[in-house]
Amino acid sequence: MRVLFLLVGSTLLAAIAAPAALGQLTPVTPESPNADGIKDSYLFVSIFTLAIFVLVEGLLVAFVWRYRRRRRQRFEDGAQIHGATNLELMWTAFPVVVLFLIAVFVFVELPGIKNVPAAGPRGELEIRVIGRQFYWQFEYPNGVIAIDTLRAPAGVPVRLEVTAPDQDVIHSWWIPALGGKIDAIPGRVNKTWFQVDRPGLYPGQCAELCGVEHARMLGAVEVLPEAEFAAWLDERRAGQTAGTSELGAELWAGVCAKCHGLKGEGGIAKALAGSALLADPQTVETIVRNGRVTRRATMPAVGAGWPAEQMDALTTYLQESPPSGE
Amino acid sequence: MASRAEAAPAWQRGRVASWLVTTDHKRIGILYIGTSLIFFVLAGLMGLAMRLQLAQANADVLSPDRYNELVTIHGTSMVFLVGVPILAGFGNFLVPLMIGARDVAFPRLNALSYWLFAFGGAVLMGSFFADGGAAKAGWTSYPPLSTQTEGNGQDLWILSLHILTASSIAGAINFLVTIHNLRTRGMTWTRMPLFVWSIYVFAWLLLAILPVLSAGITMILLDRGLSIGGWEVQANFFNPDEGGSAVLYQHAFWFFGHPEVYVIVLPAFGIISEVLPVFARKPVFGYKAIAFSTVAIGFFSMLVWAHHMFTVGLPYSLQAYFMVASMVIAVPTGMKIFNWLATLWRGNIAFDTPMLYALGFLSLFVIGGLTGIYLAAFPIDWQVHDTYFVVAHFHYTLLGGVVFAIFAGLFYWWPKMFGRRLDERLGKWQFWLLFVGFNVAFMPQHFLGLDGMPRRIYTYANEDWEGWNLTSTVGSWIMGVAILLFVWNAVKSRTGPRVGNDPWQADTLEWYTTSPPPPHNFDEVPYVTSARPLYDLRRRLREKEGARALS
Numbered sequence: 001m002r003v004l005f006l007l008v009g010s011t012l013l014a015a016i017a018a019p020a021a022l023g024q025l026t027p028v029t030p031e032s033p034n035a036d037g038i039k040d041s042y043l044f045v046s047i048f049t050l051a052i053f054v055l056v057e058g059l060l061v062a063f064v065w066r067y068r069r070r071r072r073q074r075f076e077d078g079a080q081i082h083g084a085t086n087l088e089l090m091w092t093a094f095p096v097v098v099l100f101l102i103a104v105f106v107f108v109e110l111p112g113i114k115n116v117p118a119a120g121p122r123g124e125l126e127i128r129v130i131g132r133q134f135y136w137q138f139e140y141p142n143g144v145i146a147i148d149t150l151r152a153p154a155g156v157p158v159r160l161e162v163t164a165p166d167q168d169v170i171h172s173w174w175i176p177a178l179g180g181k182i183d184a185i186p187g188r189v190n191k192t193w194f195q196v197d198r199p200g201l202y203p204g205q206c207a208e209l210c211g212v213e214h215a216r217m218l219g220a221v222e223v224l225p226e227a228e229f230a231a232w233l234d235e236r237r238a239g240q241t242a243g244t245s246e247l248g249a250e251l252w253a254g255v256c257a258k259c260h261g262l263k264g265e266g267g268i269a270k271a272l273a274g275s276a277l278l279a280d281p282q283t284v285e286t287i288v289r290n291g292r293v294t295r296r297a298t299m300p301a302v303g304a305g306w307p308a309e310q311m312d313a314l315t316t317y318l319q320e321s322p323p324s325g326e
Numbered sequence: 327m328a329s330r331a332e333a334a335p336a337w338q339r340g341r342v343a344s345w346l347v348t349t350d351h352k353r354i355g356i357l358y359i360g361t362s363l364i365f366f367v368l369a370g371l372m373g374l375a376m377r378l379q380l381a382q383a384n385a386d387v388l389s390p391d392r393y394n395e396l397v398t399i400h401g402t403s404m405v406f407l408v409g410v411p412i413l414a415g416f417g418n419f420l421v422p423l424m425i426g427a428r429d430v431a432f433p434r435l436n437a438l439s440y441w442l443f444a445f446g447g448a449v450l451m452g453s454f455f456a457d458g459g460a461a462k463a464g465w466t467s468y469p470p471l472s473t474q475t476e477g478n479g480q481d482l483w484i485l486s487l488h489i490l491t492a493s494s495i496a497g498a499i500n501f502l503v504t505i506h507n508l509r510t511r512g513m514t515w516t517r518m519p520l521f522v523w524s525i526y527v528f529a530w531l532l533l534a535i536l537p538v539l540s541a542g543i544t545m546i547l548l549d550r551g552l553s554i555g556g557w558e559v560q561a562n563f564f565n566p567d568e569g570g571s572a573v574l575y576q577h578a579f580w581f582f583g584h585p586e587v588y589v590i591v592l593p594a595f596g597i598i599s600e601v602l603p604v605f606a607r608k609p610v611f612g613y614k615a616i617a618f619s620t621v622a623i624g625f626f627s628m629l630v631w632a633h634h635m636f637t638v639g640l641p642y643s644l645q646a647y648f649m650v651a652s653m654v655i656a657v658p659t660g661m662k663i664f665n666w667l668a669t670l671w672r673g674n675i676a677f678d679t680p681m682l683y684a685l686g687f688l689s690l691f692v693i694g695g696l697t698g699i700y701l702a703a704f705p706i707d708w709q710v711h712d713t714y715f716v717v718a719h720f721h722y723t724l725l726g727g728v729v730f731a732i733f734a735g736l737f738y739w740w741p742k743m744f745g746r747r748l749d750e751r752l753g754k755w756q757f758w759l760l761f762v763g764f765n766v767a768f769m770p771q772h773f774l775g776l777d778g779m780p781r782r783i784y785t786y787a788n789e790d791w792e793g794w795n796l797t798s799t800v801g802s803w804i805m806g807v808a809i810l811l812f813v814w815n816a817v818k819s820r821t822g823p824r825v826g827n828d829p830w831q832a833d834t835l836e837w838y839t840t841s842p843p844p845p846h847n848f849d850e851v852p853y854v855t856s857a858r859p860l861y862d863l864r865r866r867l868r869e870k871e872g873a874r875a876l877s
Binding site for chain 1: 649710
């Protein structure tokens with residue numbers, strides 16, 4: 001018995017100590033003030049949960065050890081104590097106090113988490129985030145469209161309006177380093193924000209089961225230095241009009257390839273490499289806008305509601321660089 | 327009963343037939359438990375398959391559709407085909423015995439409950455063979471995903487839940503009427519065993535919440551469209567395109583779904599409150615506090631549902647309310663934990679297998695309770711919601727908590743059910759394997775969730791997650807071995823050592839009668855003078871013998 005207790009105790013300790021050393025007992029390193037506030041709340045709660053964990057497990061082990069039977073008779077009575085009102089009142093009041101402190105701390109942190117900082121001299125940016133089976137579409141105020149990777153300028157508050165088309169399903173927008181998640185729900189517009197000072201690529205993914213390729217509905221925020229972002233936005237704007245932007249490639253990778261394979265080699269949906277349909281913009285548009293129901297599979301209407309510019313980007317891309325299959 | 331059994335027609339007296347037509351609460355209880363254990367093994371295998379798929383990044387063990395089916399049916403079964411019915415099984419077997427009654431109030435309704443449950447379970451499991459496979463929208467089945475998926479799986483999921491709901495409602499009414507009316511002489515409300523208290527609240531909760539679930543899933547059914555003899559119904563409750571609301575269902579589902587957790591957890595608490603005192607040789611510490619906290623948890627559990635919906639964009643004031651309300655539940659739960667700890671204090675603790683499981687329950691449930699605080703604090707929930715942190719949290723409460731309590735109950739009452747003991751050595755091996763395997767499987771999932779791994783994904787590309795996922799898979803298979811040991815133990819117990827009426831020297835009335843009890847339960851029931859009638863009886867006996875020795 002003794003050996004087993006030591007064994008289990010040390011395994012549990014190791015299980016907790018090892019990841020703690022690696023920083024895995026806390027959320028992802030925050031890069032935005034709202035994620036900061038959440039992590040602070042998490043750490044504050046952890047003070048109490050760890051203390052209570054040690055207290056309860058400690059008492060449990062201590063009692064089990066101290067009051068084990070040893071040489072007493074099998075059925076000899078323990079102390080016949082039926083209760084102790086004062087003691088019980090104390091351990092009813094104790095959690096009330098702890099929970100009160102936690103609630104107060106959360107309310108103190110809340111404004112810093114939910115309120116978007118006032119726009120500074122460099123202004124702010126508002127982007128529409130649309131969750132769809134199985135990609136993220138980002139729409140900038142000037143009409144620029146991007147898929148799966150949202151580019152944003154450093155040091156500026158970025159407001160997000162998160163939603164999903166009426167015919168789609170619920171998704172959830174989440175970049176762990178940039179704050180909590182918020183659902184993208186058909187018929188609703190939810191709001192969230194971030195402000196990142198350090199340029200970099202911050203990955204995330206859809207957090208609400210949205211269908212067969214939910215696991216591949218990745219998203220990311222790429223924070224660029226302000227000037228670089230402005231340049232990208234202008235270039236994409238011009239490219240979208242001229243039909244020379246990277247949007248076509250983004251659409252193929254984000255919208256088509258998750259089911260048909262990045263090189264058109266097929267996946268959960270059939271292979272497209274070598275298909276003559278791809279060369280015909282009209283057919284592609286019809287299928288992408290309306291979806292397709294065959295006896296074996298259903299393709300959702302992934303492109304319903306796309307502006308002409310966006311559809312052109314895809315059809316042009318497919319004509320210019322059709323998937324090779326290899 | 328005995329005479330009635332003899333009067334039964336010959337075809338009903340056979341070994342199998344007598345179980346098929348039985349209205350004896352003990353046999354129905356055993357049927358419930360046995361059937362639930364079969365579903366437990368099936369749903370557990372689904373879990374193991376999912377863990378295999380997730381052991382490595384970009385693995386190819388299961389297709390995405392198959393994985394989503396397993397996610398859905400694993401969760402639905404563990405709640406509806408294992409958690410609720412196995413505890414209803416314990417309730418069936420134990421409640422009449424514990425309150426000194428001859429049977430439940432409506433024995434035939436009781437049989438109907440069981441057969442509806444078995445049928446509903448068969449429908450759910452059978453749905454794998456339906457056109458398009460089983461339901462794929464998760465055990466929560468949120469629309470519009472659940473209204474849009476094709477095939478019949480989702481419809482069968484709804485049908486199955488309707489059948490199971492009917493079963494549970496009939497069962498709940500039966501428990502309530504039984505507990506209200508059939509308690510033996512002297513058994514006042516405050517002398518009732520704490521397990522009976524927990525079944526009492528369990529039954530009220532089921533009655534209160536199941537109709538709301540039925541409404542929700544019926545709306546899904548109508549939104550999916552019905553066609554009966556050319557009569558077409560197409561509703562749009564959850565379709566925003568036609569003025570519906572996709573979020574409405576979530577309110578209905580969680581108004582049911584959160585209390586449902588307590589429907590399962592409370593009887594597990596009840597088992598712990600019976601086992602701990604017997605193996606610590608003490609009365610339970612603070613009987614009234616534990617009984618009261620059971621009622622309080624049941625009541626408050628109906629006021630906290632939207633803490634599952636913190637990310638749908640509810641007004642902040644509403645989120646604040648649901649945070650505070652959810653935290654309120656921690657208070658009566660904490661009371662119980664401290665009362666159980668105090669029950670151990672100054673006891674004479676024996677480490678038989680039921681006690682090991684009860685202690686395991688205590689150590690693991692605390693962890694599940696503490697991680698619940700993070701989920702109640704809504705800004706933190708925005709971060710960890712729908713990640714593996716949540717998966718770890720509810721497995722600590724439902725597997726580490728409830729399943730450990732169920733094994734405590736099985737090892738504790740097995741002698742009463744079958745007159746034979748389960749093997750202690752095997753039982754202890756099973757316990758340690760399950761305890762270690764469980765922690766190895768689920769502790770790392772907290773870290774995965776904090777690192778950004780969402781739940782319900784059939785694969786992941788992030789190789790940083792591989793280590794902990796592999797660890798978790800190894801743990802899950804260790805648990806698989808533990809369950810296998812139990813199956814072997816159960817089979818072996820058919821020839822195990824016989825036991826007397828009261829092998830544990832326990833305190834409640836079920837130990838007063840023979841093991842297994844006769845069809846009519848008791849020849850006579852002693853007048854109940856406290857919450858521990860058998861303890862009182864033994865004490866009076868000792869005093870009498872002492873007096874005789876003195877004279």
